[in-house]
Amino acid sequence: MPNTLKEEELLYFNGINGATGEYGLPPMTGEQLTAFIQGEEKPENLDELKHRREMKEQGTFGVKEGVDPKKLSETGWGIVFAHDADPAIKEALSELIQLRKEQAGGYFKIYEGPEGYRPNETKSKFLSRHGIGPGPVDPEKMPYYLLIVGSPEAIPYQFQYQLDVQYAVGRICFKTAEEYFNYAITVKEVEKGNVKLPRKLSFFGVANEGDRATTLSTDNLITPLFNQLKEEKLDWEITAYVKEAATKAQLVRLLGGEETPALLFTASHGMEFPMGDSRQIPHQGALLCQDWPGPQAWQGRGPILQDFYFTGDDLMDRAKLPGLITFHFACYGAGTPLNDEFSKQAFKERKAIAPHPFVAGLPTRLLSHPHGSALAVVGHVERAWGYSFLWPGAGEQTTVFKSTMDSLLKGNPVGHAIEYFNERYAELASDLTAELEEIEYGKQVNPYDLSGTWTANNDARSYVILGDPAVRLPVAEPGETSTERPIIKLKTTMSKEPETPKEQIPAPKADSTEKPDVPPPQADIEFGLLDMGRGITETLRNVSEKLAELLFVTVDELTSLEIQTYTTEDLRGITYDSKTGRFSEKARLQAMTRISLDGDMQNLIPEPKQSVEEGGVERTSVEIDEKLWAMHCDMVDLAQANKVQFVKALAEVAGTMLKLTK
Amino acid sequence: MDQDKTNTNARYTIIGLDQGLPPILGIWEPASLSFPSFSTLKASERPIYDTNEVVWSVTLPENPALAKETTQSRINALNVVRQAVSKSGETLQKLPAHLVESSSFTPEYADTTNPEARLGFNLAQMTGLTEETGLSYSLPDALEQTAANYKVFIQQTLQLLKPTLRVETRVEGTLMAFTQAELDGNLKTVWLNEVTSMHTCLHLQNISFAMESRLALFQFLAQVVSGAAVIAARFSLPGGAIMALPSVWRYMQDVIKEADKWMV
Numbered sequence: 001m002p003n004t005l006k007e008e009e010l011l012y013f014n015g016i017n018g019a020t021g022e023y024g025l026p027p028m029t030g031e032q033l034t035a036f037i038q039g040e041e042k043p044e045n046l047d048e049l050k051h052r053r054e055m056k057e058q059g060t061f062g063v064k065e066g067v068d069p070k071k072l073s074e075t076g077w078g079i080v081f082a083h084d085a086d087p088a089i090k091e092a093l094s095e096l097i098q099l100r101k102e103q104a105g106g107y108f109k110i111y112e113g114p115e116g117y118r119p120n121e122t123k124s125k126f127l128s129r130h131g132i133g134p135g136p137v138d139p140e141k142m143p144y145y146l147l148i149v150g151s152p153e154a155i156p157y158q159f160q161y162q163l164d165v166q167y168a169v170g171r172i173c174f175k176t177a178e179e180y181f182n183y184a185i186t187v188k189e190v191e192k193g194n195v196k197l198p199r200k201l202s203f204f205g206v207a208n209e210g211d212r213a214t215t216l217s218t219d220n221l222i223t224p225l226f227n228q229l230k231e232e233k234l235d236w237e238i239t240a241y242v243k244e245a246a247t248k249a250q251l252v253r254l255l256g257g258e259e260t261p262a263l264l265f266t267a268s269h270g271m272e273f274p275m276g277d278s279r280q281i282p283h284q285g286a287l288l289c290q291d292w293p294g295p296q297a298w299q300g301r302g303p304i305l306q307d308f309y310f311t312g313d314d315l316m317d318r319a320k321l322p323g324l325i326t327f328h329f330a331c332y333g334a335g336t337p338l339n340d341e342f343s344k345q346a347f348k349e350r351k352a353i354a355p356h357p358f359v360a361g362l363p364t365r366l367l368s369h370p371h372g373s374a375l376a377v378v379g380h381v382e383r384a385w386g387y388s389f390l391w392p393g394a395g396e397q398t399t400v401f402k403s404t405m406d407s408l409l410k411g412n413p414v415g416h417a418i419e420y421f422n423e424r425y426a427e428l429a430s431d432l433t434a435e436l437e438e439i440e441y442g443k444q445v446n447p448y449d450l451s452g453t454w455t456a457n458n459d460a461r462s463y464v465i466l467g468d469p470a471v472r473l474p475v476a477e478p479g480e481t482s483t484e485r486p487i488i489k490l491k492t493t494m495s496k497e498p499e500t501p502k503e504q505i506p507a508p509k510a511d512s513t514e515k516p517d518v519p520p521p522q523a524d525i526e527f528g529l530l531d532m533g534r535g536i537t538e539t540l541r542n543v544s545e546k547l548a549e550l551l552f553v554t555v556d557e558l559t560s561l562e563i564q565t566y567t568t569e570d571l572r573g574i575t576y577d578s579k580t581g582r583f584s585e586k587a588r589l590q591a592m593t594r595i596s597l598d599g600d601m602q603n604l605i606p607e608p609k610q611s612v613e614e615g616g617v618e619r620t621s622v623e624i625d626e627k628l629w630a631m632h633c634d635m636v637d638l639a640q641a642n643k644v645q646f647v648k649a650l651a652e653v654a655g656t657m658l659k660l661t662k
Numbered sequence: 663m664d665q666d667k668t669n670t671n672a673r674y675t676i677i678g679l680d681q682g683l684p685p686i687l688g689i690w691e692p693a694s695l696s697f698p699s700f701s702t703l704k705a706s707e708r709p710i711y712d713t714n715e716v717v718w719s720v721t722l723p724e725n726p727a728l729a730k731e732t733t734q735s736r737i738n739a740l741n742v743v744r745q746a747v748s749k750s751g752e753t754l755q756k757l758p759a760h761l762v763e764s765s766s767f768t769p770e771y772a773d774t775t776n777p778e779a780r781l782g783f784n785l786a787q788m789t790g791l792t793e794e795t796g797l798s799y800s801l802p803d804a805l806e807q808t809a810a811n812y813k814v815f816i817q818q819t820l821q822l823l824k825p826t827l828r829v830e831t832r833v834e835g836t837l838m839a840f841t842q843a844e845l846d847g848n849l850k851t852v853w854l855n856e857v858t859s860m861h862t863c864l865h866l867q868n869i870s871f872a873m874e875s876r877l878a879l880f881q882f883l884a885q886v887v888s889g890a891a892v893i894a895a896r897f898s899l900p901g902g903a904i905m906a907l908p909s910v911w912r913y914m915q916d917v918i919k920e921a922d923k924w925m926v
Contacts, residue, residue, distance in 0.1 A: 543816055543819055543820055543823070543883070546820065546823040547823065547880075550823060550845060561846070561847050561848060562848040563848065563849050563850075564848075564849070564850040564851070565851055565853070566850070566851065566852040566853070567852070567853050567854075567855050568852055568853075568854065568855065569854075569855050570854075571837045571838075571839070571840065571852060571854055572837065574852055576715075576826075576828070576842050576850070578715060578825060578826045578842075578844075581844070581848075581850070583850070583852060587852045627859075631853065631862050634862075634866055635841075635849055635851055635866070638849070638866060638869060638870060639847055639848070639849045642843075642847060642870075642873045643847030645873075645877060646847065646873070646876075646877065649877045649880050649881060650880065652880075652881075652884055653880040653881070653883055653884040656884045656887050656888050657883070657884070657887050659891075
């Protein structure tokens with residue numbers, strides 16, 4: 001696998017059209033892309049981008065000198081609502097707002113009503129309305145950490161991108177007040193200090209067969225990041241699930257399942273759907289897993305099955321997410337804008353790609369989960385670009401990703417950690433603008449250089465944080481005992497209920513032989529009964545959860561059925577490796593059948609050779625081993641019958657048990 | 663259920679479970695991975711099992727007719743279990759309301775062989791209607807024992823939930839074939855080169871039988887759970903359905919035992 005791109009190589013984009021099963025945007029040459037780029041408009045905040053670039057050269061971040069970005073009491077924290085936001089949302093977020101108010105002290109600010117975001121307002125106008133010009137963040141004037149609340153329709157992504165250049169900006173956008181409440185309570189509970197997750201970082205890198213984009217991202221982004229961090233961060237448990245291991249079933253375990261880390265980094269295609277497709281809003285940006293057989297194998301087979309990708313619907317109800325921060329490198333992984341950037345450049349018209357801009361389904365569900373949510377999701381709005389970690393002639397470019405990960409692992413708030421992307425955006429945007437100005441005056445440029453700069457510029461700009469930018473990884477310090485990820489009990493209604501005083505449980509007496517003076521009260525009898533029940537409930541819940549897991553894995557793997565028939569001279573000592581799905585060498589594969597969901601069947605038929613002598617010439621004939629084939633066919637019938645029965649029974653049992661144990 | 667109705671050499675074992683527990687569905691003997699049940703095998707002949715799998719091992723007599731007969735008798739036994747589970751599930755759905763209102767239960771009912779009578783007795787104890795035992799400071803012994811047994815059953819079921827199921831067929835101790843059945847339904851089988859049509863047929867039946875047994879166990883579990891929910895609601899049991907689980911489980915076990923007595 002080369003680690004540099006050749007100039008003539010096509011550019012690939014990390015998006016797959018779920019409706020057609022093909023690339024969302026066809027691969028194109030640098031020259032084709034350059035033709036698009038030459039219509040590029042100057043960024044609205046070009047001066048600030050240039051200033052930001054200068055600041056980087058001086059080694060300073062977005063916030064002014066002398067301010068510790070880890071301390072909210074120095075940086076400040078603010079929340080930005082649309083001017084006409086529903087008051088119920090603010091009410092739902094009251095616990096989070098109160099927490100941040102206490103932490104930020106005098107540098108706390110709510111932008112709402114007339115002070116809130118106004119329709120079509122640019123970032124510059126918003127800042128100047130609040131008495132702020134370009135330059136480093138001064139928390140006296142506006143807090144460094146800013147949480148945007150509301151849909152990208154109400155407060156556009158463009159505003160978020162530009163504000164994010166200097167400020168640490170995040171967004172939350174949910175449908176219901178209850179979802180806002182779930183997020184707020186989770187952040188508050190996690191920040192109480194009781195959650196100390198194990199220091200675990202996991203990588204998930206898909207490389208679909210014959211697919212250049214994901215092969216590039218796994219080989220040149222995931223693998224180097226994993227290797228570097230594994231070597232450097234000895235007090236972190238770092239694991240990577242790549243290629244064959246990057247299945248949807250594995251992602252279930254990593255996103256709320258038993259292997260959920262503190263920080264998860266994924267690289268894959270993101271799903272995209274045409275406007276008007278009913279799957280676009282819920283599934284666009286979903287992560288396409290290794291289960292998809294790749295562009296060649298899938299060619300002409302139509303829509304991508306949901307079995308291949310992981311979306312918000314796939315998060316289990318019992319998922320344990322509190323404290324999790326995820327980073328998804330995938331097209332539309334964070335959200336989708338209203339218009340396509342490409343048509344804007346190429347045809348000078350804004351071609352709508354969605355009925356309205358929206359936040360992707362997976363992060364929405366991750367951040368509002370009813371059993372406690374994730375803290376933040378970093379992802380991409382629009383298409384994600386492989387070019388950004390692999391520069392022509394310069395090899396891997398993972399420093400920005402690596403620096404961001406380093407910063408997160410050090411315990412910095414996510415909004416501050418992501419500053420490396422903002423710096424990169426500032427650098428690339430000012431370079432690109434300068435280059436385009438030169439082209440206007442007739443300069444000849446290398447189209448591949450220009451396309452690379454433009455691609456990387458768009459890529460860096462479009463990373464956004466979903467969630468509060470002030471959250472950080474709640475992990476145990478090295479040597480400190482970690483805690484189980486908690487299940488946060490969230491209220492199902494918004495009404496405030498009086499807190500029930502906690503039971504005063506007496507400490508056990510030192511002398512256990514001491515007899516009570518009076519018979520135990522009635523409550524003690526009930527405790528005895530319920531205690532028995534608790535033991536059963538616990539065991540039953542374990543069974544239910546295992547059944548549900550089995551069911552999920554089974555349904556997940558429903559796309560095909562494989563029957564293999566082997567023979568051997570001696571069965572003793574033949575072992576089976578459940579991880580690779582293979583027998584030890586002595587077993588010889590004689591026949592194989594693969595049946596796809598759509599009924600397609602592929603057979604590998606046993607063909608023993610027979611040598612016959614005819615007229616002094618030895619001829620070899622090939623005939624099917626009828627006996628073996630009959631045995632194999634019987635096995636195929638059995639497998640088909642069993643699969644249907646098994647799934648049906650499993651669904652019935654899991655459903656019954658989950659109802660009872662809920 | 664009598665394990666060796668047909669042939670004393672026949673053995674139906676599930677390897678990878680805690681040993682010494684009652685047979686699963688009255689058919690499959692639990693055995694641990696240390697292979698005490700294969701103690702007659704030489705070390706070199708002992709199979710190497712993965713700890714991530716549960717092995718459903720069937721040993722059949724060498725005589726083909728006897729092997730066939732043994733297999734058929736186990737299939738019949740499983741059908742009886744399934745019918746009994748289904749029947750007891752239906753009975754639980756329409757249990758008469760007066761079942762636990764009766765004041766005629768005496769402690770002797772703890773030893774009754776009548777499934778409905780024992781269920782009534784257990785439920786009556788739980789609702790506190792039986793004056794002889796009532797709700798004292800600890801659970802009545804019989805109920806406590808039932809709860810403990812139920813817990814064992816659940817633990818056993820948990821142990822069965824492993825990603826791979828292996829079915830192997832032995833004839834008088836010689837392994838003829840084995841199949842790895844994965845959760846996604848994939849089947850991978852290794853046959854001995856000289857396997858006969860008879861042995862092929864037996865192994866196919868054994869795979870089918872193991873799968874059917876697993877399904878029956880799941881259905882049994884589901885019936886216990888839904889039956890407990892119905893009973894708890896109908897008799898307003900303290901502690902709800904969870905508390906009714908052991909009694910319902912015991913009832914269904916009793917029904918299976920009774921059905922087995924009538925099996926021809």
